[in-house]
Each structure stands twice: as structure tokens, then as C-alpha cells.
Amino acid sequence: MGDKLTLEQVRAKSASKLSGLLCADRAAAEALIDFAYACGVPIVITQGLRTIDEQNALYAQGRTTRGQIVTNARGGYSYHNFGVAIDFALLLPDGGVSWDTKRDGDCDGLADWGEVVAQAKRLGWDWGGDWRSFTDLPHFEMTFGLSTADYRAGKRPTQAQLDAALARVKALKETEGEDDEMTTEEKAKIAEQFKALQETVETQTKRIETLEARAKMGAIPTWALPACENAKKAGFIDTTADGSYDFYRLVTLLDRAGMFVKKGA
Numbered sequence: 001m002g003d004k005l006t007l008e009q010v011r012a013k014s015a016s017k018l019s020g021l022l023c024a025d026r027a028a029a030e031a032l033i034d035f036a037y038a039c040g041v042p043i044v045i046t047q048g049l050r051t052i053d054e055q056n057a058l059y060a061q062g063r064t065t066r067g068q069i070v071t072n073a074r075g076g077y078s079y080h081n082f083g084v085a086i087d088f089a090l091l092l093p094d095g096g097v098s099w100d101t102k103r104d105g106d107c108d109g110l111a112d113w114g115e116v117v118a119q120a121k122r123l124g125w126d127w128g129g130d131w132r133s134f135t136d137l138p139h140f141e142m143t144f145g146l147s148t149a150d151y152r153a154g155k156r157p158t159q160a161q162l163d164a165a166l167a168r169v170k171a172l173k174e175t176e177g178e179d180d181e182m183t184t185e186e187k188a189k190i191a192e193q194f195k196a197l198q199e200t201v202e203t204q205t206k207r208i209e210t211l212e213a214r215a216k217m218g219a220i221p222t223w224a225l226p227a228c229e230n231a232k233k234a235g236f237i238d239t240t241a242d243g244s245y246d247f248y249r250l251v252t253l254l255d256r257a258g259m260f261v262k263k264g265a
Contacts, residue, residue: 007037010091013044020049021083022157024165025142028123029086031169032140035119035176040106043116044097046138047087050080072134073148082151085141086125088116101137101198113137114194124168129197135204217245224248227255234260 011033018026029045036043050058052075062069071078079085089097090105090112101113117127120140128136142165144157220228220243231237231251236259243251254260 010042017045017048024162027169036116039115041112042091043088044091046089049083077148079141084143087138110191224252227252230255230260
């Protein structure tokens with residue numbers, strides 16, 4: 001493909017994933033591809049409309065099927081199921097993809113991921129990276145103030161809402177390259193904000209890993225062994241394996257309180 005993908009090649013990579021999106025969301029997704037490319041950051045839309053069955057299969061991953069958990073939404077509870085959400089990845093010169101949020105492929109001193117996020121927000125997309133829980137960095141959605149419950153009930157954006165979103169995209173496309181070029185200070189501010197977000201995500205990830213480790217300990221702590229044996233002998237628990245730190249602490253406290261001593265013993 002050469003050293004650099006053309007805009008036409010980049011657009012073609014996402015074409016199949018744009019089908020099924022609401023008209024305004026599709027226009028905003030197409031504009032995001034163009035705007036990101038103008039910043040020197042080719043992207044690909046990896047997910048657009050997702051069927052209910054596809055959503056349920058994704059929800060099962062890491063729960064009842066192999067793989068890691070990637071969503072907390074069952075079928076009908078994701079905005080992807082209604083054509084108002086997209087996921088993206090960075091598109092590499094060889095046609096591959098990357099989710100490296102620190103990558104600076106255009107060597108402008110800014111993380112490519114942050115540049116895409118900045119362009120998406122200009123267009124009216126809400127970013128999954130701003131969520132307080134289950135941060136979803138590749139995710140954008142434009143829901144028009146409706147919940148997934150609203151969409152399940154058959155509600156849809158009004159024509160006025162769609163027209164307003166389309167007008168916003170059109171206006172930005174008309175002024176792109178004229179007076180919307182970011183200053184050095186603005187770019188530096190975005191880079192600083194994105195770096196802070198990355199640090200927050202990394203801290204949260206380490207905290208989650210710590211909590212998960214505590215939630216299921218590989219071995220019973222030495223200090224909890226006598227209490228666990230007493231609880232098992234007394235018939236209060238069936239097994240002492242794979243408990244959490246809090247579980248072993250509670251069993252120990254109950255044992256010290258004499259809860260596992262059989263009457264008459």
C-alpha cells in the first residue's frame with residue numbers, strides 16, 4: 001500500500017461498519033474519519049451497528065464463553081444496538097490496526113488517540129473515555145438524550161435533533177482548514193489533559209487488579225486456617241478454598257467469637 005494510505009483507502013476500510021447508523025451518526029462518523037486524517041491520524045471504524053444476537057454473544061465472552069470481559073451490556077442495552085455508537089482504532093500504514101493510546105505516528109508531539117478524541121468531541125460525539133466506570137477508550141456515541149430503555153421502547157431522535165446534528169457536521173466541514181486550526185497552546189493543553197487521563201486509567205487498572213486479587217486468593221492465609229477448619233467441621237461452610245480476603249477475615253472473627261463451637265463441647 002506504500003508509505004501512506006490515501007483518504008479514499010482509509011474511508012473504504014470503514015465503509016461496511018457505517019451501514020446501519022442513524023443518518024446523523026453516519027455523517028459524524030464519516031467526518032471524524034476525514035478530520036482525523038487531516039490531522040495526520042488515519043483511523044478505522046471497527047464497530048457500528050451491532051445486532052442483539054451479536055451483543056449477547058459479546059456479553060457472554062469472559063462469562064460463559066472464552067475470552068476476556070469487554071462489555072457490561074446485554075443485547076438491547078448497548079447504544080450499538082440502535083445505530084448511535086461507534087468504536088474506532090488507529091489505522092497503520094500497512095493496513096493493520098492499533099489501540100495504542102500513546103502512539104504518535106505523525107510525530108507532532110501529540111498522542112494520536114487524543115487528537116481523534118478532540119476531533120470527535122467537536123463533532124458532537126460523547127466519548128467512553130469520560131465514563132467514571134468501565135472506561136471505554138475506543139467508544140463514541142451520539143444518543144440525542146435518549147437512554148437505551150427509550151430506544152428499546154421504540155423512541156427515536158426527532159427530525160429536529162437529527163437536522164441539528166447534521167447542520168453541525170456540515171458547518172464544521174465547511175470551515176475545516178479555514179479558522180479551526182488549533183494553536184500550539186491548545187494542542188499542548190489537549191496533550192496534557194490526555195496524559196492525565198491515561199495516568200488515571202492506569203491507576204484504576206492497577207486498583208482493579210488489586211481488588212480482583214483480594215476477591216479470590218490463591219491460598220488460604222495462614223492466620224485463617226484454624227478458623228476455616230473449625231467452620232468446616234461445624235458445618236457452617238462446605239469448602240475453604242478460593243475465598244476472598246474479606247471472607248477469611250469474617251470467618252476468623254466469627255471463630256474468635258465462638259460461633260463454631262458445638263454445644264456441649
